[in-house]
Amino acid sequence: MQLFIRRYGTLIGFVAILIFFSVMLPGTFPTARNWLNITQQTSMLMVVAAGMTIVMVMGDFDLSVGSAASLAGIVAALMMAAGQPIWAAVAVALLVGLLGGAFNGAMVSLVGILPFIATLATMTMFSGIAFVVSGGKTISGRAIPEDFGNFARGGIPLGEWGGVAISLPNLSIIAIVVVLAVWVLLEQTTYGRRLYAIGGNMEAAHLSGIAVKRLRLIAFSLTGLAAAAGGLMYASRVASANPVQGSGLMLNAIAAVFLGTTMSRHGEPRILATVVGVIVLGVLDNGLTQMSVDSYVRQVLVGALILLAVAASSVTQGRR
Amino acid sequence: MAPSVPLLSATSVTKAYAGVPALSGASLVVAPGEIHALMGENGAGKSTLIKILAGVVAPDTAEITVNGERVSIDSTKAAYRLGLRFIHQEFNVVPTLSVAENIFMGRRYPRRAGLLVDWKSLNREAQRALHRLGIDHIDPSQNLGELSLGDQMLVRISAALLDDAKLYVMDEPTAALTRDESERLFRVLREIRASGSSVLYVSHRLDEIMALCDKATVLRDGRSIDSGALSNITHDDLVSLMIGRKVEEAYPKATAQPRETTVFAASGLATAGLNPVSLSLREGEVLGIAGLSGSGQAELIRAIFGDAKLTAGTMTLSGAPYAPSSPAAAWQSGVAYVPRERRAEGLVMRRPIFENITLAHLKRQSRAGTWLTPNREKRFAAELGANMRLKAVGPAQDVLELSGGNQQKVVFAKAVAGNPRLLLLEEPTRGVDVGAKFDIYSIVRELTAKGAAVILVSSDLPELIGISDRIAIMRQGEITTTVDAAGLREDDLINLCYGRATGMVA
Numbered sequence: 001m002q003l004f005i006r007r008y009g010t011l012i013g014f015v016a017i018l019i020f021f022s023v024m025l026p027g028t029f030p031t032a033r034n035w036l037n038i039t040q041q042t043s044m045l046m047v048v049a050a051g052m053t054i055v056m057v058m059g060d061f062d063l064s065v066g067s068a069a070s071l072a073g074i075v076a077a078l079m080m081a082a083g084q085p086i087w088a089a090v091a092v093a094l095l096v097g098l099l100g101g102a103f104n105g106a107m108v109s110l111v112g113i114l115p116f117i118a119t120l121a122t123m124t125m126f127s128g129i130a131f132v133v134s135g136g137k138t139i140s141g142r143a144i145p146e147d148f149g150n151f152a153r154g155g156i157p158l159g160e161w162g163g164v165a166i167s168l169p170n171l172s173i174i175a176i177v178v179v180l181a182v183w184v185l186l187e188q189t190t191y192g193r194r195l196y197a198i199g200g201n202m203e204a205a206h207l208s209g210i211a212v213k214r215l216r217l218i219a220f221s222l223t224g225l226a227a228a229a230g231g232l233m234y235a236s237r238v239a240s241a242n243p244v245q246g247s248g249l250m251l252n253a254i255a256a257v258f259l260g261t262t263m264s265r266h267g268e269p270r271i272l273a274t275v276v277g278v279i280v281l282g283v284l285d286n287g288l289t290q291m292s293v294d295s296y297v298r299q300v301l302v303g304a305l306i307l308l309a310v311a312a313s314s315v316t317q318g319r320r
Numbered sequence: 321m322a323p324s325v326p327l328l329s330a331t332s333v334t335k336a337y338a339g340v341p342a343l344s345g346a347s348l349v350v351a352p353g354e355i356h357a358l359m360g361e362n363g364a365g366k367s368t369l370i371k372i373l374a375g376v377v378a379p380d381t382a383e384i385t386v387n388g389e390r391v392s393i394d395s396t397k398a399a400y401r402l403g404l405r406f407i408h409q410e411f412n413v414v415p416t417l418s419v420a421e422n423i424f425m426g427r428r429y430p431r432r433a434g435l436l437v438d439w440k441s442l443n444r445e446a447q448r449a450l451h452r453l454g455i456d457h458i459d460p461s462q463n464l465g466e467l468s469l470g471d472q473m474l475v476r477i478s479a480a481l482l483d484d485a486k487l488y489v490m491d492e493p494t495a496a497l498t499r500d501e502s503e504r505l506f507r508v509l510r511e512i513r514a515s516g517s518s519v520l521y522v523s524h525r526l527d528e529i530m531a532l533c534d535k536a537t538v539l540r541d542g543r544s545i546d547s548g549a550l551s552n553i554t555h556d557d558l559v560s561l562m563i564g565r566k567v568e569e570a571y572p573k574a575t576a577q578p579r580e581t582t583v584f585a586a587s588g589l590a591t592a593g594l595n596p597v598s599l600s601l602r603e604g605e606v607l608g609i610a611g612l613s614g615s616g617q618a619e620l621i622r623a624i625f626g627d628a629k630l631t632a633g634t635m636t637l638s639g640a641p642y643a644p645s646s647p648a649a650a651w652q653s654g655v656a657y658v659p660r661e662r663r664a665e666g667l668v669m670r671r672p673i674f675e676n677i678t679l680a681h682l683k684r685q686s687r688a689g690t691w692l693t694p695n696r697e698k699r700f701a702a703e704l705g706a707n708m709r710l711k712a713v714g715p716a717q718d719v720l721e722l723s724g725g726n727q728q729k730v731v732f733a734k735a736v737a738g739n740p741r742l743l744l745l746e747e748p749t750r751g752v753d754v755g756a757k758f759d760i761y762s763i764v765r766e767l768t769a770k771g772a773a774v775i776l777v778s779s780d781l782p783e784l785i786g787i788s789d790r791i792a793i794m795r796q797g798e799i800t801t802t803v804d805a806a807g808l809r810e811d812d813l814i815n816l817c818y819g820r821a822t823g824m825v826a
Binding site for chain 1: 625627646647648649650651652657659664665666667668669670671675679680682683686689690691692718734
């Protein structure tokens with residue numbers, strides 16, 4: 001019974017939340033339109049959390065993803081404002097994320113600084129750079145090409161449902177593609193296997209011939225890349241960029257991965273569990289907003305839920 | 321208390337993990353004032369039984385009495401209140417706290433003015449606890465982490481002896497102790513016995529048990545096979561009881577002689593902790609490395625395995641230059657390694673058996689070096705496991721759930737999975753029972769028969785003599801001498817390690 005709660009408590013809680021909102025908001029919550037909406041609302045977080053899962057598999061953290069996301073948005077917006085083509089702006093912004101992540105990786109694996117401290121430092125650095133290059137201003141309006149903003153509003157039409165035209169948002173498609181890519185990477189490749197080995201026992205992994213330093217560096221780079229992608233998606237969604245717009249992503253991404261770890265056997269991060277974690281957070285946000293619950297009360301509820309999930313999952317682990 | 325009432329009695333103890341029985345009706349009866357050995361192979365159920373007594377694991381069924389009274393031990397606190405003390409290999413210690421703080425952990429620190437910790441008397445009390453074991457070389461204010469493993473064990477033991485308990489349960493307390501330290505411990509255990517308390521003693525060292533213990537209970541496959549006084553049983557009978565068959569030899573016979581071709585040679589090999597060392601191994605040869613601990617054995621192995629920066633020297637493998645820049649390069653070249661600490665260095669405990677085995681061979685155990693093929697890996701692991709008599713539910717079982725001997729077999733399976741040309745072994749049978757030891761030696765023999773060479777670092781002298789063809793003695797980072805293992809006696813080897821003349825230096 002204890003084992004059951006530990007393993008499936010979060011899922012059961014999730015289902016309970018779904019039932020609760022469906023009963024409270026029968027007209028608006030359990031509709032395809034709302035669900036597609038949720039996938040769009042959570043798509044940025046999904047991408048960033050997927051990237052976060054990669055480093056957390058090794059037992060590491062990246063606190064700089066929020067700043068990296070903001071910085072990527074700013075870089076892309078500045079380039080577009082300067083008349084560069086969208087593809088070039090996006091490419092450079094992604095590159096900035098990748099390099100920022102590689103810098104994190106170098107600090108952690110080559111220099112040997114604890115991830116918590118290294119990424120805490122780069123979190124402030126990336127944020128500072130975003131302020132410096134943007135002059136602290138929000139870049140919006142005509143500076144941003146219409147196509148860039150339109151992308152987030154677009155989607156693939158799925159036909160009609162209940163007399164309303166619905167479509168799968170482009171942002172959701174990106175999130176699905178990123179999740180699939182991370183799933184393949186972590187669950188289907190030798191690279192992922194090695195990351196899990198590093199997370200389980202770094203010394204044993206090293207002595208088993210795993211290039212721990214290089215793999216860690218790559219993992220942090222990928223997390224940075226995903227953070228930049230998340231930042232770009234955000235910028236596209238609001239058709240503007242400011243130096244703090246990604247700041248909420250970091251804690252939510254870590255929270256989503258942690259919610260996910262409550263569903264795995266030994267508490268290790270799994271990408272599909274992270275997806276559930278992100279959706280739990282997204283559904284809560286969506287449902288509580290629709291019920292007009294004050295946003296600060298919402299924060300309290302979300303925090304309490306995370307504590308509850310992690311507490312339930314350690315019911316049996318505590319006695320060891 | 322009538323003398324006929326046992327101090328501790330645990331009967332009909334059963335416990336299954338995920339449907340796999342670890343104990344099926346074991347019983348254990350300890351009388352007051354005796355040192356009682358609990359014996360059995362790894363996986364026989366000793367650890368589970370101890371964990372149940374310690375209140376760490378809940379039994380499926382059990383009848384436990386202490387001084388004739390029915391009790392239920394549902395927490396470590398309950399065990400403590402009943403007067404049971406546990407000294408375990410993996411006992412909780414905090415290396416960054418002082419020796420005195422560790423000794424008094426979980427107890428009330430002496431106070432000044434009822435509030436401030438009285439450090440002076442804390443240290444004095446700790447000193448007294450250490451003195452009881454005859455230890456005067458440990459400073460109680462030192463950080464525990466600065467001590468050798470043996471000294472750390474002594475600290476733990478003195479902490480457990482601090483208050484008068486009824487029963488002390490010791491799991492392999494001498495694993496990291498020197499002879500002198502062990503002797504001191506035994507003296508204290510005999511004092512405990514004289515005072516009317518009892519000791520439940522778990523060890524794989526039969527000689528120790530024969531010398532120290534009054535009675536023994538032998539577990540096999542989760543059942544109590546026999547229990548009785550040790551005065552009327554022989555060493556060999558005891559071993560047969562444990563493994564359930566007659567023992568002929570402790571070491572499998574070599575089926576082939578070393579050949580002439582040189583597999584591995586090192587000349588002038590030097591690192592930070594290693595003075596220039598030269599050695600060479602022929603096909604099928606086992607070179608033992610003996611020496612006092614910290615004489616450079618570990619450094620030598622790390623240098624050969626590419627895990628240390630060479631300051632001088634060259635190596636060849638099968639005649640070709642060999643200069644590994646990392647353990648990864650060493651594995652690539654066909655050099656395999658069984659590290660000293662299987663939990664800390666050898667295994668990813670929370671991953672399945674097959675993942676541990678293929679971890680060093682993922683390039684070949686995958687499609688195009690990139691795509692995982694778990695089913696193929698599982699078949700491969702199952703085959704290897706069957707070959708070395710690995711006891712497990714299946715290749716997907718987590719290593720965590722295996723007994724120590726079977727965990728070590730997984731480490732060996734990883735090492736031999738790539739058909740290495742050179743196998744590096746460090747303390748390969750530490751904490752491994754008699755039966756699994758024999759299986760492990762057989763793996764080594766099988767490998768040498770195929771032409772591989774083996775370097776064996778071990779502090780187990782009979783093992784060194786039994787398995788090696790030649791033995792190199794290391795002192796202060798150098799190989800001082802190399803002798804033939806055949807016919808070598810243990811005391812000769814000890815003398816060589818201490819650098820005393822024996823008149824038989826080769």
